[in-house]
Amino acid sequence: MPKEVLSILDERTHATYEIPIQNGTIRTMDLRQIQSGPGDFGLMTYDPAFMNTASCQSAITFIDGDKGILRYRGYPIEQLAEKCSFLEVAYLVLFGELPTAPQLKEWVGAITHHTMLHETTKKFLEGFRYDAHPMGMLVSTVAALSTVYPDARNIHDPEVRKLQIMRLIGKMPTIAAYTYRHSLGYPYVYPDNDLSYTENFMNMLWKMAEPKYAANAIMARVLDILFILHADHEQNCSANVMRSVGSSHADPFLATAAAAAALSGPLHGGANEEVLKMLDEIGSKDRVPAYIEKVKVGELKLMGFGHRIYKNYDPRARIIKWAADKVFEVTGRNPKLEIALELERIALDDEYFIRRMLYPNVDFYSGIIYQAMGFKPEIFTVLFAIPRTAGWLAQWQEMLADSDQKIARPRQIYIGSAEREFVPLEKR
Numbered sequence: 001m002p003k004e005v006l007s008i009l010d011e012r013t014h015a016t017y018e019i020p021i022q023n024g025t026i027r028t029m030d031l032r033q034i035q036s037g038p039g040d041f042g043l044m045t046y047d048p049a050f051m052n053t054a055s056c057q058s059a060i061t062f063i064d065g066d067k068g069i070l071r072y073r074g075y076p077i078e079q080l081a082e083k084c085s086f087l088e089v090a091y092l093v094l095f096g097e098l099p100t101a102p103q104l105k106e107w108v109g110a111i112t113h114h115t116m117l118h119e120t121t122k123k124f125l126e127g128f129r130y131d132a133h134p135m136g137m138l139v140s141t142v143a144a145l146s147t148v149y150p151d152a153r154n155i156h157d158p159e160v161r162k163l164q165i166m167r168l169i170g171k172m173p174t175i176a177a178y179t180y181r182h183s184l185g186y187p188y189v190y191p192d193n194d195l196s197y198t199e200n201f202m203n204m205l206w207k208m209a210e211p212k213y214a215a216n217a218i219m220a221r222v223l224d225i226l227f228i229l230h231a232d233h234e235q236n237c238s239a240n241v242m243r244s245v246g247s248s249h250a251d252p253f254l255a256t257a258a259a260a261a262a263l264s265g266p267l268h269g270g271a272n273e274e275v276l277k278m279l280d281e282i283g284s285k286d287r288v289p290a291y292i293e294k295v296k297v298g299e300l301k302l303m304g305f306g307h308r309i310y311k312n313y314d315p316r317a318r319i320i321k322w323a324a325d326k327v328f329e330v331t332g333r334n335p336k337l338e339i340a341l342e343l344e345r346i347a348l349d350d351e352y353f354i355r356r357m358l359y360p361n362v363d364f365y366s367g368i369i370y371q372a373m374g375f376k377p378e379i380f381t382v383l384f385a386i387p388r389t390a391g392w393l394a395q396w397q398e399m400l401a402d403s404d405q406k407i408a409r410p411r412q413i414y415i416g417s418a419e420r421e422f423v424p425l426e427k428r
């Protein structure tokens with residue numbers, strides 16, 4: 001058996017080092033002993049954007065980007081999407097095992113009873129301008145919950161943590177729906193405890209004067225499946241923010257608000273909104289080749305394409321295409337689908353995209369479905385944030401329980417001026 005060791009020869013000093021390899025990884029702190037001489041700080045690694053750095057050990061989500069595999073707690077995403085409800089999957093992601101029937105009943109009951117917002121939080125939402133972006137409203141309102149639940153600061157108590165988790169998962173759809181109603185000037189609708197998680201969300205979005213809202217069953221199930229697909233995705237940009245902010249022991253409302261802020265960016269969860277803008281800009285199928293040419297010369301990016309981890313196919317995109325067909329059976333085909341299919345067809349056959357291993361990601365088709373379901377593009381990323389809250393909180397809990405973790409604090413390579421003499425204002 002070869003030794004699981006990396007031998008390093010430092011040509012500066014001719015010293016050799018043996019660095020243990022575990023799980024295909026070396027600990028960068030083991031490099032600190034490699035010094036060019038007395039007083040040298042020791043060797044560091046430089047890895048902007050964490051291209052090749054594992055920041056944690058995790059048992060939540062497994063991705064094999066080359067094979068297009070995604071599993072939560074070992075279960076393939078395809079099986080979970082087919083057989084589970086979102087709240088069942090949220091439980092799995094958060095607590096490590098699928099719930100038993102009594103556990104699921106208790107969990108669903110608890111989440112259902114945490115859907116209501118404090119009236120002052122509702123008033124807070126009313127303060128936003130009519131045209132405020134829903135993601136900005138969501139981020140701020142989630143942060144504001146920290147003021148409503150000061151007990152959340154006690155992050156070391158597992159029972160207190162669980163209560164905040166239930167509050168966040170329960171209230172996220174309510175906040176999301178209220179941001180939507182606010183932008184339309186409609187009155188807010190209170191949660192209805194008789195309805196499922198997604199049905200209740202649809203109730204809070206779309207109920208008007210009818211005494212009881214009845215959600216379309218196919219739409220509610222498709223939304224539930226979309227929520228399952230978005231529940232977690234290991235160390236993505238927003239999960240990393242959740243862990244990083246959480247590592248300072250900020251409360252989970254503030255850490256979740258920070259994670260949601262990261263999600264809002266167009267290179268991350270904000271891409272679903274951008275895809276729709278792009279399809280609008282292209283306008284018709286015959287204009288796709290010209291658009292692709294602009295992408296290839298670097299003038300534009302094909303939104304909803306490419307992924308840091310998936311270099312083969314995003315397995316979520318395949319399920320989303322199936323979900324799109326289900327929705328279109330109810331709503332009729334979204335005309336944007338033709339443009340999207342043509343974009344995918346041409347791109348997957350083009351040397352530029354093949355060489356860079358660029359495939360449609362989860363955001364490429366989700367927006368088209370959301371639009372067909374009646375959602376406006378500005379709320380697409382909010383729809384992503386609702387289920388991802390389960391993943392963020394699972395990552396947060398795991399980080400707090402991990403004795404290897406400390407406050408996240410990267411190093412830098414300073415490239416600024418050496419010490420220099422202060423220059424008074426009149427001499428500059």
Ligand code: ACO
Binds near residue numbers: 295307362
């Ligand atoms: N369109 C055109 N070219 C692209 C695209 C794209 N969408 N994505 C990557 N490339 C090109 C890059 O220009 C680069 O080309 P080069 O080697 O000639 O310089 C090459 O492919 C590698 O791209 P990187 O930017 O190095 O890949 P990275 O892993 O850093 O970025 C990212 C991944 C941010 C997702 C990127 O592919 C992108 O911007 N995609 C569009 C936005 C998007 O859809 N984001 C959603 C991601 S899924 C999610 O977060 C939920």
